[in-house]
Amino acid sequence: MEDMKLIVAPSPHIRDTDRTEKIMFSVLIALLPVLVASIYLFRWDAVRLVLLSAGAAVATEAIFQRLRNKPITIGDGSALVTGVLLGLIVPPSLPSWMIIIGSAFAVAIGKQVFGGLGHNPFNPALVGRAFLTASFAVAMTNWTAPFDAISAATPLALGAARSNIPNLFFGTVAGSLGETSAVAILIGGIYLFYKGALDYRIPVGILGTVVAMSLLTGQDPVFHLLAGSVLFGAVFMATDPVTSPITVGGRWIFGIGIGLIIMLIRIWGSYPDGVTFAILLMNAATPLLNRWTRPRIYGQGVKASE
Amino acid sequence: MRRVKSFFGGIYPDDSKKSTAEAPIEILAAPPTLVVPLLQHAGAEATPVVAKGDEVLKGQLLGQANGAVSAPVHSPVSGTVVAIEPRAHACGSSVTSIVIENNGEDKWVEKNSHHDPVQLDAATIRQRIADAGIVGMGGGGFPTALKLNPPNNIVIDYLIINGCECEPYLTADHRLMVEYSEEIILGAKLMAKASGARKIIIAVEDNKPDALEALRRHAGAIEVISLPTKYPEGGEKQLIQAVTGREVPSGGLPFQAGAIVQNVATAWAVTKAVRDGEPSISRVVTVTGKTIKEPKNFLVPLGTPIEYLVEAAGGFNGTVGKVVVGGPMMGGAQFDLSAPVCKTVSGVLAFIEEESITPPVLPCIKCARCVDVCPANLLPLRLEAYGMNKMWDEAQRYGALDCIECGCCSYICPSKRPLLQYIRLAKREIVAKQKKPS
Numbered sequence: 131m132e133d134m135k136l137i138v139a140p141s142p143h144i145r146d147t148d149r150t151e152k153i154m155f156s157v158l159i160a161l162l163p164v165l166v167a168s169i170y171l172f173r174w175d176a177v178r179l180v181l182l183s184a185g186a187a188v189a190t191e192a193i194f195q196r197l198r199n200k201p202i203t204i205g206d207g208s209a210l211v212t213g214v215l216l217g218l219i220v221p222p223s224l225p226s227w228m229i230i231i232g233s234a235f236a237v238a239i240g241k242q243v244f245g246g247l248g249h250n251p252f253n254p255a256l257v258g259r260a261f262l263t264a265s266f267a268v269a270m271t272n273w274t275a276p277f278d279a280i281s282a283a284t285p286l287a288l289g290a291a292r293s294n295i296p297n298l299f300f301g302t303v304a305g306s307l308g309e310t311s312a313v314a315i316l317i318g319g320i321y322l323f324y325k326g327a328l329d330y331r332i333p334v335g336i337l338g339t340v341v342a343m344s345l346l347t348g349q350d351p352v353f354h355l356l357a358g359s360v361l362f363g364a365v366f367m368a369t370d371p372v373t374s375p376i377t378v379g380g381r382w383i384f385g386i387g388i389g390l391i392i393m394l395i396r397i398w399g400s401y402p403d404g405v406t407f408a409i410l411l412m413n414a415a416t417p418l419l420n421r422w423t424r425p426r427i428y429g430q431g432v433k434a435s436e
Numbered sequence: 437m438r439r440v441k442s443f444f445g446g447i448y449p450d451d452s453k454k455s456t457a458e459a460p461i462e463i464l465a466a467p468p469t470l471v472v473p474l475l476q477h478a479g480a481e482a483t484p485v486v487a488k489g490d491e492v493l494k495g496q497l498l499g500q501a502n503g504a505v506s507a508p509v510h511s512p513v514s515g516t517v518v519a520i521e522p523r524a525h526a527c528g529s530s531v532t533s534i535v536i537e538n539n540g541e542d543k544w545v546e547k548n549s550h551h552d553p554v555q556l557d558a559a560t561i562r563q564r565i566a567d568a569g570i571v572g573m574g575g576g577g578f579p580t581a582l583k584l585n586p587p588n589n590i591v592i593d594y595l596i597i598n599g600c601e602c603e604p605y606l607t608a609d610h611r612l613m614v615e616y617s618e619e620i621i622l623g624a625k626l627m628a629k630a631s632g633a634r635k636i637i638i639a640v641e642d643n644k645p646d647a648l649e650a651l652r653r654h655a656g657a658i659e660v661i662s663l664p665t666k667y668p669e670g671g672e673k674q675l676i677q678a679v680t681g682r683e684v685p686s687g688g689l690p691f692q693a694g695a696i697v698q699n700v701a702t703a704w705a706v707t708k709a710v711r712d713g714e715p716s717i718s719r720v721v722t723v724t725g726k727t728i729k730e731p732k733n734f735l736v737p738l739g740t741p742i743e744y745l746v747e748a749a750g751g752f753n754g755t756v757g758k759v760v761v762g763g764p765m766m767g768g769a770q771f772d773l774s775a776p777v778c779k780t781v782s783g784v785l786a787f788i789e790e791e792s793i794t795p796p797v798l799p800c801i802k803c804a805r806c807v808d809v810c811p812a813n814l815l816p817l818r819l820e821a822y823g824m825n826k827m828w829d830e831a832q833r834y835g836a837l838d839c840i841e842c843g844c845c846s847y848i849c850p851s852k853r854p855l856l857q858y859i860r861l862a863k864r865e866i867v868a869k870q871k872k873p874s
Contacts, residue, residue: 143787432693434693
């Protein structure tokens with residue numbers, strides 16, 4: 131045994147099989163039902179926007195890292211996730227060049243300037259959407275009906291009284307590509323939860339608060355859950371680990387805060403929907419929530435027994 | 437039925453115990469040469485009382501306890517002292533060791549046995565335990581007699597006998613519980629008497645039903661409880677929390693929660709010492725892993741080199757990547773297999789190369805799985821960042837010293853970050869700073 135070379139490393143010597151790349155891949159799998167629904171509802175526009183957005187996001191990440199002489203990490207899948215997410219939260223009629231700019235902005239300014247994966251304070255896809263909304267307000271609110279691409283009003287513009295709940299559930303209404311079909315989003319959410327990649331506290335906090343606020347203000351809670359970006363935001367955006375709190379208490383407050391801001395904007399604000407800004411605002415509050423909700427360490431504040 | 441409580445966090449790794457869980461303990465014949473380190477415990481190195489060239493008997497004192505926190509060491513065989521010199525030790529550095537050439541005669545010193553040891557008084561039991569050199573055999577290595585002697589005004593409500601063996605791969609305690617349950621029960625009674633503990637609870641993880649059954653057969657009035665299989669169920673602080681609902685105060689000792697925790701192997705050793713008059717010169721060790729030809733549980737004379745143990749288990753099967761002494765979560769990787777088995781060595785694990793390579797590290801995505809699994813309720817990702825950036829004060833404020841180094845954070849991290857390594861670094865720096873007079 132003299133010449134045997136042994137590997138020496140500190141404990142632990144076994145590791146869980148889950149990997150960050152696998153988590154990113156799980157998110158992409160979870161987005162498949164949404165992708166299928168969006169292609170069914172909005173046809174080629176869905177294919178066009180999601181592909182362009184994904185391509186632009188991955189390319190931006192690679193170019194940015196190349197320019198900075200950093201290792202290119204597009205293999206971790208995070209840029210792809212950002213690109214696909216952004217592609218799914220824009221109107222079907224958005225011009226191609228706009229989604230490319232938006233996606234490049236999301237990755238470059240939303241993520242890479244902060245140091246890349248894990249360092250961005252705001253959800254990059256939502257940064258992209260906020261940028262597009264601010265820059266191209268008309269194109270970003272030009273809604274079309276599913277199947278025939280004729281201009282149409284969104285359920286939130288129509289209001290609860292003129293919306294049909296089953297249509298909202300299946301997604302046959304005007305809206306962003308991936309946000310109209312509640313059933314597709316729910317399937318994806320259940321898959322993510324099952325994969326251990328989704329903390330239920332955040333979506334439950336958001337959706338619970340939306341329901342509670344609807345009831346308090348005499349509005350239809352089912353309508354508010356299904357209309358606009360609430361479900362997609364609760365399942366795929368707010369649960370982004372990088373930009374949400376690390377503590378259990380923090381995640382509850384984070385979810386409830388998002389729900390509150392959504393309803394404040396919807397009821398009293400000037401935007402029809404408030405999901406993007408609600409999540410971005412709570413992203414900003416995340417470091418503070420982490421500090422406020424530190425768990426009590428084992429044995430601290432415990433008195434010795436007599 | 438007692439409502440089974442639990443501890444914070446924890447992980448559910450594959451237990452990898454199958455290949456040795458059913459393997460009866462085999463008594464391993466002593467090798468021709470044994471290396472007995474003078475330090476096999478927490479505290480000060482023992483002082484040698486023999487010289488090179490001395491003939492020694494099995495069980496004879498080789499080194500005596502040096503100071504309040506220390507333990508004596510004894511000869512595992514009869515033979516000749518051929519050297520007293522620094523030798524490789526499983527802890528990673530070298531330790532002064534007494535090297536004994538086995539004469540194969542297996543001649544014992546006179547054993548001071550006692551037919552009814554429960555009749556002995558507390559101080560006598562403690563003295564016999566101390567003289568036998570018994571230390572925490574679960575891995576801590578704290579001198580057992582000291583642990584059984586808390587400050588005068590303290591009442592010990594619980595003596596918890598730890599049969600959790602929550603580390604994957606290891607089955608040494610498991611087999612001991614199945615095959616030596618009577619000795620363990622008697623050891624528990626002796627330790628309860630020695631410490632004045634009001635109640636004995638034996639705690640076993642529910643993945644060992646045969647051990648539970650064997651213990652219950654001899655338990656009498658002693659409560660044997662089954663705990664959920666979750667790592668680190670057998671961590672001292674976690675076990676106290678799971679069994680009693682109490683927490684050990686931060687920076688304090690278990691007796692401050694009215695509890696003493698002793699490993700089942702320690703209980704077995706106590707019976708051997710107090711009833712049979714045999715000092716701590718052997719223990720059960722699991723030899724397993726993908727590169728071990730015939731994984732086994734051995735009753736090993738202390739001082740047996742690890743390489744001898746590996747040979748006894750059929751040797752290595754293909755290229756070995758890493759050899760770990762102890763469990764895979766908290767054990768130490770070895771670079772020199774001439775290091776001997778000592779009192780705290782519960783297993784020798786040989787991993788294939790593929791299992792041994794440190795995986796590439798990705799950025800932290802703040803998924804907080806480390807937060808969810810931390811049994812000390814710390815924020816490991818924060819501590820890692822503070823450790824990496826040399827922010828020792830922040831690390832201390834965030835409770836680095838409360839880390840029990842169980843490794844759950846590093847285990848669960850999907851980005852494969854070396855969280856525990858940086859927390860250890862921070863702990864060391866904090867302690868060094870506290871010691872330095874300002």
